[in-house]
Amino acid sequence: MDNMLFHARYFNADVILTSERRRHILLRHSDLGSLEQLEAMILETLIAPSIVQKSRTDEHGIVFAKWHPQLHNGKFLLVVVIDDPERKWIITAYSSHEIPEGEIVWRQD
Numbered sequence: 189m190d191n192m193l194f195h196a197r198y199f200n201a202d203v204i205l206t207s208e209r210r211r212h213i214l215l216r217h218s219d220l221g222s223l224e225q226l227e228a229m230i231l232e233t234l235i236a237p238s239i240v241q242k243s244r245t246d247e248h249g250i251v252f253a254k255w256h257p258q259l260h261n262g263k264f265l266l267v268v269v270i271d272d273p274e275r276k277w278i279i280t281a282y283s284s285h286e287i288p289e290g291e292i293v294w295r296q297d
Contacts, residue, residue: 192227196234196269196276198252198294203234203269205278217282219260229256229265230281238264239287240294248272249279253287 192210193202213226220226233254243249252267259265263283270279 194231194234194278196252198234198237198240198250199269199271199276201276203276203278205230209278209280213278213281217280219283220265220281221259226281229254229259230267230278232256233265233267233281234269236296237294238296239292241287241290241292243268244288244290246270246279250293251288251290256283259283 191207192205194205196203213220214223220229233252237252237254239253241251243251248270250269250271252269253264256263256265260283263285264287265281266284267281268279270277
């Protein structure tokens with residue numbers, strides 16, 4: 189599996205999903221479905237998030253959250269991006285019934 193690029197409007201830049209991180213997400217968060225489903229939900233979440241907030245656990249982490257009705261009859265997909273000066277990359281993605289607490293830096297109107 190090769191690295192993938194997703195455009196994130198919030199950054200107006202591409203975000204990389206390495207093959208290693210993709211494997212991690214598929215193994216540790218298998219509830220997200222197939223690779224194709226995961227890629228589609230990540231793309232949708234990064235292009236049109238509901239909320240963007242700072243990570244509480246990583247000073248360079250930015251959490252993109254979007255409700256996906258097809259994900260377990262309705263859950264948020266949370267995509268965590270490391271906003272590194274060298275590159276922006278996805279460290280993980282997981283589902284949740286709630287958006288975690290954190291400082292909101294952008295909200296969809």
